[in-house]
Amino acid sequence: MRKPLLQRLMPLAYALAVVIGLVLLLTWGALQVQVTLAGFLNGESLWSKAQKQSVIDLDNYAITGDPEALASFRRNYQVVMSDKAARDAIASGHFQREDVYESFRRGGVIPSAIPGMVFMLQYFSDAPNMREAMAAWYSVEKQIAELGTMADTLQLVYAHGTPPPEEQQRYRERINALNQFIQPRSDRFSLYIAKGATWLGHVLFASVFLVALLASLLWLRMARRILAGIRGTEERYRLLFDSAASAIVMVDEHSGEILDVNRMTSVWTGRETKDLIGEKFSHLFARIGLPQDGMMSLLRDVEGHTRPVEMQSTLAMWGDRFVRQAIITDITERVVMEQERRIAAEALAGIAEGVIIADADRYVTTVNEAFTRITGYDMRSLRPMRFDESRTMLDGSPMPDSIWATLMVVGTWQGEVISQRRDGTLYPELLSISTIRDTYGRIQHYVAVLTDITTSKAARERLEHLATHDALTGLVNRSQFERMCEQAILMATRERNAVAVLFVDLDAFKAVNDSYSHAIGDSLLIKVAERINSVLGDNEIAGRIGGDEFTVLVGKLATREDAREVANRLLACLAEPVRVKDYEIALSASIGIAGFPLDGGDPMTLITNADAAMYVAKTEERNAYRLYSPLMHADARRRLSLAVDLRQALARKEFRLVFQPNVELRTGRIMAVEALVRWQHPERGMLYPDDFIPMAENLGLIREIDEWVLGEACAQLRRWDALRLPSLRMAVNVSASTIGRRAFVDRLAEALEANGLSGERLLIEITESAILRLGEQTERTMQAIHGLGVGVAIDDFGTGYSSLAYLKLSAIAFLKIDRSFIAGLPGDANNAAITQAMLAMARSLGLRPIAEGIETQEQHDFLLRAGCSEGQGYFYARPQPAQDIEGMLRPSLRPTAAKLHLVPPKAT
Secondary structure, X not given: OHHHHHHHHHHHHHHHHHHHHHHHHHHHHHHHHXXXXXXXXXXXXXXXXXXXXXXXXXXXXXXHOOHHHHHHHHHHHHHHHHHHHHHHHHHHOOOOHHHHXXXXXXOOOOHHHHHHHHHHHHHOOOOOOHHHHHHHHHOOHHHHHHHHHHHHHHHHHHHOOOOOHHHHHHHHHHHHHHHHHHHHHHHHHHHHHHHHHHHHHHHHHHHHHHHHHHHHHHHHHHHHHHHHHHHXXXXXXXXXXXXXXXXXXXXXXXXXXXXXXXXXXXXXXXXXXXXXXXXXXXXXXXXXXXXXXXOEEEEEOOOOOEEEEEEEEEEEEEOOEEEEEEXXXXXXXXXXXXXXXXXXXXXXXXXXXXXXXXXXXXXEEEEOHHHHHHHOOOHHHHOOOEOOOOEEOOOOOEOOHHHHHHHHHOXXXXXXXXXXXXXXXXXXXXXXXXXXXXXXXXXXXXXXXXXXXXXXXXXXXXXXXHHHEOOOOOOEOHHHHHHHHHHHHHHHHHHOOEEEEEEEXXXXXXXXXXXXXXXXXXXXXXXXXXXXXXXXXXXXXXXXXXXXXXXXXEEEEOOHHHHHHHHHHHHHHHHOOEEEOOEEEOXXXXXXXXXXXXXXXXXXXXXXXXXXXXXXXXHHOOOOEEEXXXXXXHHHHHHHHHHHHHHHHOOOOXXXXXXXXXXXXXXXXXXXXXXXXXXXXXXXXXXXXXXHHHHHHHHOOHHHHHHHHHHHHHHHHHHHHHXXXXXXXXXXXXXXXXXXXOOHHHHHHHHHHHHOOOHHHEEEEEEHHHHHHHHHHHHHHHHHHHHOOOEEEEEEEOOOOOOHHHHHOOOEEEEEEOHHHHXXXXXXXXHHHHXXXXXXXXXXXOOEEEEEOOOOHHHHHHHHHHOOOEEEOOOOOOOEOHHXXXXXXXXXXXXXXXXXXXXXXXXX
16 A cells, blocks of 8 residues: 555655755756856956056156066966957857866956856846956957067067166057056956946846746646545545445454445444554454455344444555555345245255246257156257257247247247157147247347146036036027127128027926935936937037026027927927936926027027016926917016015015914814015015025025024014913924025024014924035034024925925924825825824824814814814915904913904915
8 A cells, every 4th residue: 555655755755856856956057156256256356357457567667678577467467368369269159168267267257157257258248247357358459469469569679778768658658548548448347347247146046946946836736636536536536445345454464453445344244443553453253353355245234233244454564564455345145145046946956837948049058857757858958959859839840930929029929839759749838938038139049938737627617618608408598699699690690581489397306306306306307308319400509598498499490380399309308207326217397499580580589588478388388399489588577577576575574474373183182383574565466485485596595585584573472472372392394405504593583582482382394305405404404403402393294295304303393294195184094094004103203293284073072082282274364463362362361262263275
């Protein structure tokens, strides 16, 4: 760190040395000039003295003729003439420097000043003051030359003897005149030489000062720029130091103590810079000891949390000591990425789908184990091939270029292809391809994820089949039938012919379900579907739209009436007995026919109208067919309207309960009442169960009605108990679908608890077919009902599929003998025998029999003699509102006769 700073300061040091050298040089130059000036002054002094002395010597010689005086004159005159000769030589510009130097030396000039004098006379003779001095010097040349001539003349005169005084006086006067001319000019020369020296001294001082000042300013400017650069470098270094994304720590190599840290170090450690300086570097890490370069370490913050880091360090000189600069990089993201890569690699190995990674030319580079398991190819066998070579489109054509064009633009593609395994077998494959690109957007790799969809495709085809076909019979379902019907209508429109829809409903199929179980019913429906298909020809399609309802589409008819032939075929085949397991079941069907264009222009209308025609056939005759007419549709609309009203009847509180008494045959005392539901329709008046219960069962509303009847019956018992009327048993009819629900027993318990009733006060009446429909749940349901103390009565006993095993269930306490066996008593011997057998069986099983439908005294007497304990029928009372039952139960109003009077029969 020291060397770069010295390198930055070296120009400044060089510049300072140059300034000092320049100042020294200028000082030396000034000294040389001073020496030159001294030489000038010295030369001027010698010249002036020599000139003056030569005048004095010449004047003495003129008086005395003394040779010594002449010799002294010659010496002084020689000095003056030597300076003149040197001056003139220099002024000419062509001179021998040694000759000039010698002349100045003869003139007595200081030798060291001679070069400067030569330089000054050569180049600065016109300088201020020098010019005046030189002019004064040149102005006395003739006079000085005359002094030399006069000396020669006087020497000649004295050579011949002493001249007369007058002549001497004349010579002296001339010498004095010359001296008077020379002397002021000599003084002028001396004055200007002195002034020149003074001026030149000032100039030299000013020059040296200015040059030194300028050099100093330049040096200061350079120093300021260099120092500013150093400061800027330091600031930039500090800025980079503190803004670095990594932590940077300066550590004393000898002591291991921290000398400086950047801002990121403080952030990561949670400590201020001043707290870190002086701290041991090793204390920053979770493990004792210095971290190693390139190795992962754990940097610890003030709260003890750690982060994975990696260090790179360099050693440098900082002042007079070695300093290690440690750059610490947070590698959390890299560690996470490495972990994710490991997880991805493990996931790739364990993923159920096959995965292919290929290069930009689609040559395989990597596959997972699932791919090998699916296709049989391993990596070695795939290296020389592209992954699309073993795949084709569904039509057998190669994968088109459009796929790769899509991948180039979009980046992903998914589709179904046919793939070939290593053993040559083919299988359907769902292939999803995506691209991996470099920073320039060029494709580097393809990633293909493939799934063997053999099973799922078969399941999908199965689902597609189920979406358009009935799951039980395999016939087309309602939605598919409607689509096919619409297509037939469009074709009939183009070809100007007719289409017919036949609506087929099995007669009394519910009885089969109730008597033989639903499993037998389903098997019967399958047999029926097979029979329907067996008699259909071309342009005839069968469908099942629900329950025991089938439809047949007949196309390319000349008229609607031509469909009668198809209807007759269907009636004939369905009238034959059907063998289902151990049972031979005889059934029939009712068929309605509606045709296009006469009876409707769309599938829904044709099906609805054919349904209306079927309903008429079933109502009027059964095992027959009817062609649709508009009047039939009006009846169908009425039924639909009734269905809509039935859905709202509970919310509108339109249902009512009436109660029919059960009497003890021996005493005529009312033992129980049976709750019977009525519908008070706002427009049609009072409707009986036969008018709406079948529809409620078809609409799935029977459970709600049963729950309402159960709750209202229990509430009525509570109201009668509040009036302190004799305690009665309440019988309630429950449908098979209601009692088969798991929540029925809970609802039963809630109704009893809500009204404060014991279970013995309630009797549930169910038919034999309902018990059969319970199947495996029968015993569990009966035990749950018996656990509440509620009794069960088998209603309409003897009319359905009887199983004596059910009579042993603990909850069953009553048998209700159906009115069909009571109606012929006592005259019908068969009915009498059957009734007596039922009563005997009930007594032997400990069950209490109840005869229903008693309407005559003879029937009452027969049953009493046969051992029947309870009875119900119009002979005793019709179904009554609750108020009338209250009147019958009050002691003051109870009739004295043992039996109630017979009233005319009415449907219940």
